[in-house]
Amino acid sequence: MSKTVIAIDAMGGDYGPAVTIAGLARTHNARPHTYFRLYGDAAKINAELKKHPKLAAASEVIHCDVEVEMDAKPSQALRKGRKVSGMWRAIQAVKDGEAQACVSAGNTGALMAMSKVILRTQPGIERPAIACIWPTIRGESVVLDVGANIGGTAAQYVQFAAMGAAYARTVFGIKKPEIGMLNIGVEEMKGTDAVKEAAELLSESELNFKGFVEGDGIGRGEVDVVVTDGFTGNIALKTAEGTARQMAEYLRQAMSSSLLTKIGYLFAKSGFAALRARMDPNASNGGMFLGLNGVVVKSHGGTDADGFATAVEVAIEAADADMLGEISQRIEKIQALLDDALAAPLD
Amino acid sequence: MSKTVIAIDAMGGDYGPAVTIAGLARTHNARPHTYFRLYGDAAKINAELKKHPKLAAASEVIHCDVEVEMDAKPSQALRKGRKVSGMWRAIQAVKDGEAQACVSAGNTGALMAMSKVILRTQPGIERPAIACIWPTIRGESVVLDVGANIGGTAAQYVQFAAMGAAYARTVFGIKKPEIGMLNIGVEEMKGTDAVKEAAELLSESELNFKGFVEGDGIGRGEVDVVVTDGFTGNIALKTAEGTARQMAEYLRQAMSSSLLTKIGYLFAKSGFAALRARMDPNASNGGMFLGLNGVVVKSHGGTDADGFATAVEVAIEAADADMLGEISQRIEKIQALLDDALAAPLD
Numbered sequence: 001m002s003k004t005v006i007a008i009d010a011m012g013g014d015y016g017p018a019v020t021i022a023g024l025a026r027t028h029n030a031r032p033h034t035y036f037r038l039y040g041d042a043a044k045i046n047a048e049l050k051k052h053p054k055l056a057a058a059s060e061v062i063h064c065d066v067e068v069e070m071d072a073k074p075s076q077a078l079r080k081g082r083k084v085s086g087m088w089r090a091i092q093a094v095k096d097g098e099a100q101a102c103v104s105a106g107n108t109g110a111l112m113a114m115s116k117v118i119l120r121t122q123p124g125i126e127r128p129a130i131a132c133i134w135p136t137i138r139g140e141s142v143v144l145d146v147g148a149n150i151g152g153t154a155a156q157y158v159q160f161a162a163m164g165a166a167y168a169r170t171v172f173g174i175k176k177p178e179i180g181m182l183n184i185g186v187e188e189m190k191g192t193d194a195v196k197e198a199a200e201l202l203s204e205s206e207l208n209f210k211g212f213v214e215g216d217g218i219g220r221g222e223v224d225v226v227v228t229d230g231f232t233g234n235i236a237l238k239t240a241e242g243t244a245r246q247m248a249e250y251l252r253q254a255m256s257s258s259l260l261t262k263i264g265y266l267f268a269k270s271g272f273a274a275l276r277a278r279m280d281p282n283a284s285n286g287g288m289f290l291g292l293n294g295v296v297v298k299s300h301g302g303t304d305a306d307g308f309a310t311a312v313e314v315a316i317e318a319a320d321a322d323m324l325g326e327i328s329q330r331i332e333k334i335q336a337l338l339d340d341a342l343a344a345p346l347d
Numbered sequence: 348m349s350k351t352v353i354a355i356d357a358m359g360g361d362y363g364p365a366v367t368i369a370g371l372a373r374t375h376n377a378r379p380h381t382y383f384r385l386y387g388d389a390a391k392i393n394a395e396l397k398k399h400p401k402l403a404a405a406s407e408v409i410h411c412d413v414e415v416e417m418d419a420k421p422s423q424a425l426r427k428g429r430k431v432s433g434m435w436r437a438i439q440a441v442k443d444g445e446a447q448a449c450v451s452a453g454n455t456g457a458l459m460a461m462s463k464v465i466l467r468t469q470p471g472i473e474r475p476a477i478a479c480i481w482p483t484i485r486g487e488s489v490v491l492d493v494g495a496n497i498g499g500t501a502a503q504y505v506q507f508a509a510m511g512a513a514y515a516r517t518v519f520g521i522k523k524p525e526i527g528m529l530n531i532g533v534e535e536m537k538g539t540d541a542v543k544e545a546a547e548l549l550s551e552s553e554l555n556f557k558g559f560v561e562g563d564g565i566g567r568g569e570v571d572v573v574v575t576d577g578f579t580g581n582i583a584l585k586t587a588e589g590t591a592r593q594m595a596e597y598l599r600q601a602m603s604s605s606l607l608t609k610i611g612y613l614f615a616k617s618g619f620a621a622l623r624a625r626m627d628p629n630a631s632n633g634g635m636f637l638g639l640n641g642v643v644v645k646s647h648g649g650t651d652a653d654g655f656a657t658a659v660e661v662a663i664e665a666a667d668a669d670m671l672g673e674i675s676q677r678i679e680k681i682q683a684l685l686d687d688a689l690a691a692p693l694d
Contacts, residue, residue, distance in 0.1 A: 136593070137593055137596055147531060150531075151539070184494060184497075184577070184578055184581040184582060184585075191497070191578070192497055192498070214582070214585045215581070215582040215583065215584065215585025215586035215587075215588070215589055216585045216588050216589030217585075217589070218586060218589060219586070219590050219592070219593040220589060230531070231538070231539065231579065232578065232582055234562070235529060235561070235575075235579055235582070236586045237562065238561045238562025238563040239562035239563065239566070239583045239586050240562075240586050240590045242562060242564070242565060242567060243586075243590040243594075244590055245567075246484055247590075247594040248594075249484055250625050254615075254618040254619065254621045254622040254625075257621060258617060258618070260614050260616075260617065260618075261617060261618030263611075263615075264610075264611040264612065264613070264614030264615025264616070264618065265611065265615060266611070267614060268601075268608040268610075268612060268615065269607075269611070270604070270607065271601040271602050271604050271605065271607075271611065272601065274601045274604060275597055275598055275601040278597050278601075
C-alpha cells in the first residue's frame with residue numbers, strides 16, 4: 001500500500017492541538033498507513049503527541065512561530081502569515097509535493113485566501129468553491145458553494161457542478177451523481193438569470209442534471225450534488241444547522257415536561273442516542289475546497305476529535321481517489337459547451 | 348365592537364372550500380364579530396357552508412366562474428383571471444373598501460401579481476415583500492422577503508426593515524422590534540454591497556437595528572425581524588421546513604427501532620404530542636404581503652383548516668391594528684435618510 005501523507009495545520013480551530021492531535025490518533029488507528037506533517041507550535045504539539053505514541057511515530061512536527069488568528073481578516077492573515085504561519089506551510093507542503101492533502105480547522109477565509117495564492121485554480125476553473133457534506137434522509141449529498149463566493153455567473157455554476165460531481169464520484173463512489181440547482185421554485189421561469197442560464201447549459205452537458213431543487217429538497221436527498229452560490233449556500237447550511245439545534249431543544253423540553261415523559265425517555269434512551277448521532281453536525285464534518293491544484297479540507301472550528309478525524313478521512317479519500325484528476329477530466333468535457341455559450345450572441 | 352370584513356378566495360389551495368370553509372368556521376367561533384365575503388364557485392362553497400350554519404349567517408357568497416390554477420404563471424393568471432376570478436375579486440373587495448383584508452391559499456405568484464396591479468404599492472415603497480412568521484426558540488420572528496423579489500437594493504432592504512418592524516409592532520405587539528440583516532458572517536466586511544450599504548443606512552435610522560444575523564441566528568430568535576431578499580429568504584425558509592421534517596423522520600425511526608424505545612414512546616406520548624405541535628408548520632401559517640395599499644395574506648397551499656384559520660387571524664390582526672398606517676409612518680421617517688443616501692456621491 002502506498003504511503004499517504006497529510007499536512008495538518010495543528011494549531012487551527014477553537015481548541016488547537018488538544019482536538020487536532022486526538023482526532024489524528026483516531027484516523028491513524030483506522031488507517032495506519034497514513035503519515036502526518038504537523039505544522040505549528042512544536043512544544044504544544046509534542047505535549048499532545050506524547051499521549052499517542054503510535055501516531056507520534058507516524059508524524060513529523062514542523063515548528064512554526066506564527067499562528068493565524070480565528071477572527072483575522074483574510075488580508076491580515078496573508079500579511080502576517082505568509083510563508084511563516086502553520087496554515088501557510090501546511091498548504092505549501094501540498095504545493096511542494098510533500099503531502100497529498102492539507103487539513104485545517106482554522107480561519108476559513110484565511111485558509112481559502114492562502115490556498116488560492118499558493119495552489120492557484122485548476123485550468124478552466126475561474127473560482128474555487130467550498131463543498132460541504134449534507135446529511136439527508138436518503139444518505140448524504142454534496143452542496144456547493146457554501147461560502148467561498150458571493151454570487152456567480154452561469155459558467156461558474158456549471159464549473160461548480162462539474163467539481164461537485166467529481167467529488168461525489170471519487171469520495172462517495174457514486175458513479176453518475178445526480179445534480180440539481182438550488183432555486184426558489186422548480187418552474188423554469190424562476191430564479192436569477194445566471195441560475196436559469198446555468199440550468200440550460202447543464203441540461204446540454206454530459207453531466208447528470210436533474211433540474212432545480214428547492215430548499216426542502218436538499219435534506220430530502222433529491223439529488224447527490226446541489227449547486228448554488230456561496231451566499232445562498234452558506235445561509236442554507238447555517239439555517240439547517242440552526243433548525244436541527246432548535247428541534248433538539250424542543251425535544252429536550254418535551255421529554256422533561258412530566259414524570260411520564262421522563263420515564264419514557266429512560267426506556268427510549270438507546271433510540272435517543274441513535275437520534276443524537278444522526279443529528280450530530282460533527283459526523284459529517286469537512287468542507288472540501290474544490291477547484292484548486294491541491295486537496296484542502298476545512299474542518300469546523302468548534303469541532304471535537306471525532307469531527308476532526310472525519311475531516312481528515314475526507315482529505316485522505318480525495319487524495320487517494322485522485323479527485324483532482326477527475327475534476328480536470330470533467331472540466332475538459334464541459335469546456336466546449338462553455339466556450340460556445342460565451343461566443344453565442346446575447347438575446 | 349366594529350365589524351371586520353375579510354374577503355376570502357374560497358377556492359384557493361390544494362383542497363379548496365373543504366379546507367377554507369372549515370378554517371373560517373374556527374375563526375368565526377373565536378371571533379364572532381368577523382364577517383366574510385367568499386369568492387368562488389357558489390355551489391361548492393354553499394355545500395361546505397351548510398355544515399357551519401353560524402358561519403353561513405356571517406358570510407356572503409359571491410359566485411365567480413373563473414379559478415386561478417395553482418400552477419399557472421402570474422402572466423397567465425392575470426390574462427385569464429383579471430376581473431373575473433375569485434382571487435382577483437377578493438383583492439378588489441379590499442381596494443373598494445368592501446373588506447379590510449384578503450386571504451388566499453392559492454397560487455402565490457398570481458396573488459402577488461394581482462395584488463400589485465389592483466392595490467399598488469404604498470407611497471415610498473418600491474417593491475412589496477412577503478413576510479413569514481418563523482417559530483424560534485424564544486418565540487416567533489418575522490422574516491422578509493421570502494419570495495416576492497430576487498435580489499434588492501440597499502434602499503429596498505431598508506424599506507423591508509421598516510415594513511417588517513411595523514408588522515411586528517402591530518400584529519405581535521412588540522414595541523421596538525429588533526431588526527437584523529441576514530448575512531454570511533457577522534463581520535462588517537462580508538456580504539453583497541447592497542447588504543452592507545443597507546446595514547449602514549439602518550444603523551443611522553430610527554429603527555432598532557442590531558446588525559447582521561447568520562442563518563442559525565433566525566431559529567435562535569436573535570432578532571424580531573430578519574431582513575433579506577426573496578431568493579435567499581425563500582431558500583432559508585424551505586431549508587428550515589425540510590430540516591424540521593428530516594428531524595421528525597429521524598425521531599420516528601429512532602423511536603421505532605426496538606421494543607424498549609417503543610415502550611418509551613408510549614410513556615412519553617404527551618411529550619411527543621407537544622413536540623409535534625411545535626414542529627407543525629401550520630401553527631405559524633400565513634405569509635403577509637407587505638407594502639401594498641391593502642392587507643393581503645397568503646396561506647400555505649397545502650394547509651389544513653387550522654393553518655388556514657391562523658392565516659385569517661393574522662389578516663384580522665393586521666387590519667384591526669392599522670398595520671398600513673404604521674408602515675406609512677415608518678416609511679416617512681426613513682425617507683429623508685434614503686433621499687440623502689441617493690443624493691450622496693458614490694465613493
